[in-house]
Amino acid sequence: MRRELTITTTPIDERALLATRQASAEMGAIIYFVGVVRGTEQGRQITGLEYESFQEMAEHQFGLLFDQMEKRWPIQSVRLVHRVGLVKVNEPSLWVEMVAPHRGEAFEACQWLIEEMKKVVPIWKKPQQ
Amino acid sequence: MAENQKQIRIQVRFYSFFKDLAGCAGTSELVPAGSALGELVKRLVVKFPKLGPMQKSMLVAVGVEYQDRTYILQDGDEVSLFPPVQGG
Numbered sequence: 001m002r003r004e005l006t007i008t009t010t011p012i013d014e015r016a017l018l019a020t021r022q023a024s025a026e027m028g029a030i031i032y033f034v035g036v037v038r039g040t041e042q043g044r045q046i047t048g049l050e051y052e053s054f055q056e057m058a059e060h061q062f063g064l065l066f067d068q069m070e071k072r073w074p075i076q077s078v079r080l081v082h083r084v085g086l087v088k089v090n091e092p093s094l095w096v097e098m099v100a101p102h103r104g105e106a107f108e109a110c111q112w113l114i115e116e117m118k119k120v121v122p123i124w125k126k127p128q129q
Numbered sequence: 130m131a132e133n134q135k136q137i138r139i140q141v142r143f144y145s146f147f148k149d150l151a152g153c154a155g156t157s158e159l160v161p162a163g164s165a166l167g168e169l170v171k172r173l174v175v176k177f178p179k180l181g182p183m184q185k186s187m188l189v190a191v192g193v194e195y196q197d198r199t200y201i202l203q204d205g206d207e208v209s210l211f212p213p214v215q216g217g
Contacts, residue, residue: 035217051216054144054209058216060193082216094217114217120195122188122209123216124145 001070002077002099005062007053007123009085012092017079023099027076029106033114035094037087041127048088054122058082061121065113073109075100080113082123093125135162137204139169144211147187150179160202166191167198169208186213 002022014034023030037049066078077099087093096114100106117123142155156176160169166189174181190209191200202208 052145053216054142054190054211057190057193057209117216118214120214121216122144122190122211122214124212125215126146 001066001075002079003063003066004077004079005059005066006081007055007058007084008081009083012081012083012095014092014095017081017095017097021097021099022077024076027099027101029100029103030097031103031106031110032095032097033110034092035114036092037089039089044127044129046089046127046129048086048091048128049093049125050086050128051082051084051093052124052126053082053084055084057122062117065116065120068116069109069113072112073100073105075105075109078109078113084123086128136160137162137164137202137206139202140205140207141169141173142207142209144209147180147183147211150183151177152179162204164202165198166196166200166202166208169202170198170210173210180210183212187211188213 069075075098079097081095083093096110098106098110136159139158139160141158143151148154188211191206
C-alpha cells in the first residue's frame with residue numbers, strides 16, 4: 001500500500017494533490033474527503049482554529065493506523081494531509097484520499113481512518129475568536 | 130523509600146491546554162527506579178493541581194506510544210500528558 005502522510009503548516013493545495021494522483025488499472029474507486037474549518041465552534045463565531053500537534057507521535061500513530069487499515073481493506077494508496085498552525089474558516093484542515101478496487105472498501109477505510117485518527121493521533125485545536 | 134534507592138530522571142511534556150493548566154511546557158522529575166507511570170502522574174497532579182480534574186480523560190504517552198498507568202518507567206523516558214485528541 002502506498003502511504004503518503006503530510007502534517008504541515010502550509011495550506012493544503014488540492015489541485016497539486018489531484019495532479020499527483022496514482023492508481024493502477026485494477027483500481028475502480030478513488031475517493032477523497034476534505035475537512036473544512038466551520039465558522040462556529042460550540043455555538044460561538046470563530047475566525048479559525050489553531051491546530052497543535054505532537055508531530056513525532058502523530059506520525060507514528062498514523063503509521064500504526066495505516067498498518068491496521070492495510071490488513072482490513074485492499075487499499076492501494078492512502079494519502080493524508082493535516083494542517084497545523086492557524087487554519088482560517090472555510091480553509092481545509094484535513095485531506096484524505098483512498099484508492100481501492102471498489103467503492104465500498106474505499107469509503108469504509110476512509111471513514112474508519114478519520115474516526116480512529118480522532119481517538120489516537122495527538123493533534124488538538126483551539127478556536128480563534 | 131530507602132535512602133540509597135536509585136533514582137531515575139524522567140522528562141515530562143505537556144500539550145494543548147495542559148500547558149496552560151501546568152503553567153509550563155514541561156518539567157523534569159526524579160523518581161525511584163521501578164516507579165510506575167501512574168505514580169508519576171499522581172506526583173505531577175500534586176505538583177500541578179490544576180491538572181487534577183483532568184485525570185480521568187488525561188492521555189499519557191511514553192515516547193510515541195500510549196502506555197497505561199502500570200508501565201514501569203525507565204531512566205530517560207519522555208512522558209507526555211495531554212487531553213483527548215481533536216484532529217480533523
